[in-house]
Amino acid sequence: DAGVIQSPRHEVTEMGQEVTLRCKPISGHNSLFWYRQTMMRGLELLIYFNNNVPIDDSGMPEDRFSAKMPNASFSTLKIQPSEPRDSAVYFCASRQGLTNTEAFFGQGTRLTVV
Amino acid sequence: AQTVTQSQPEMSVQEAETVTLSCTYDTSENNYYLFWYKQPPSRQMILVIRQEAYKQQNATENRFSVNFQKAAKSFSLKISDSQLGDTAMYFCAFMKRVGAQKLVFGQGTRLTINP
Numbered sequence: 367d368a369g370v371i372q373s374p375r376h377e378v379t380e381m382g383q384e385v386t387l388r389c390k391p392i393s394g395h396n397s398l399f400w401y402r403q404t405m406m407r408g409l410e411l412l413i414y415f416n417n418n419v420p421i422d423d424s425g426m427p428e429d430r431f432s433a434k435m436p437n438a439s440f441s442t443l444k445i446q447p448s449e450p451r452d453s454a455v456y457f458c459a460s461r462q463g464l465t466n467t468e469a470f471f472g473q474g475t476r477l478t479v480v
Numbered sequence: 481a482q483t484v485t486q487s488q489p490e491m492s493v494q495e496a497e498t499v500t501l502s503c504t505y506d507t508s509e510n511n512y513y514l515f516w517y518k519q520p521p522s523r524q525m526i527l528v529i530r531q532e533a534y535k536q537q538n539a540t541e542n543r544f545s546v547n548f549q550k551a552a553k554s555f556s557l558k559i560s561d562s563q564l565g566d567t568a569m570y571f572c573a574f575m576k577r578v579g580a581q582k583l584v585f586g587q588g589t590r591l592t593i594n595p
Contacts, residue, residue, distance in 0.1 A: 422582060457525065467515075467575065469527075474523050
């Protein structure tokens with residue numbers, strides 16, 4: 367398997383624009399996580415899905431952020447409108463089942479909002 | 481809520497030396513997992529080692545070992561015979577065994593191995 371695949375690797379956008387980050391989890395994994403990494407706040411969990419259903423979205427900063435998982439092989443994280451303080455690295459991770467503890471991370475998307 | 485604290489923002493050692501990274505956590509849970517993840521400059525998060533709280537024996541993976549002190553809520557990582565490729569950010573993480581199984585990370589320790 368190619369691992370967790372995120373796209374794009376880098377994104378530069380202007381303030382106010384819509385940004386969509388994409389993630390393809392490892393085949394067979396039924397838990398998916400979106401994390402944000404910044405120097406100030408470290409790694410924060412934004413939302414996680416189990417069997418395509420959002421389980422905990424308490425980390426989503428505000429209504430400008432939304433995440434979807436329409437099927438087991440695809441998830442999106444959308445920011446609309448984007449702001450400079452959203453600049454960060456966004457990671458997607460997936461895990462198989464509830465007893466398998468290892469989460470596999472994608473290589474992240476570095477988002478810069480200017 | 482669980483919190484994870486890494487009190488060493490940066491560390492630096494010479495190649496082949498042994499280095500210990502500290503991690504403490506706070507939880508009211510009795511069953512949980514603890515992890516150390518490595519993040520090299522490539523940004524990829526890589527699992528280094530995992531400890532199950534109900535196991536008293538400290539986990540070991542080649543040059544990497546942990547000192548797990550459940551009562552003290554301490555979980556340090558020891559890297560023996562350090563190598564240049566060990567240079568990375570290291571994150572300590574906590575996950576409940578039952579219920580919401582999400583990883584809670586510490587702030588990280590930047591480790592530099594000098595030649």
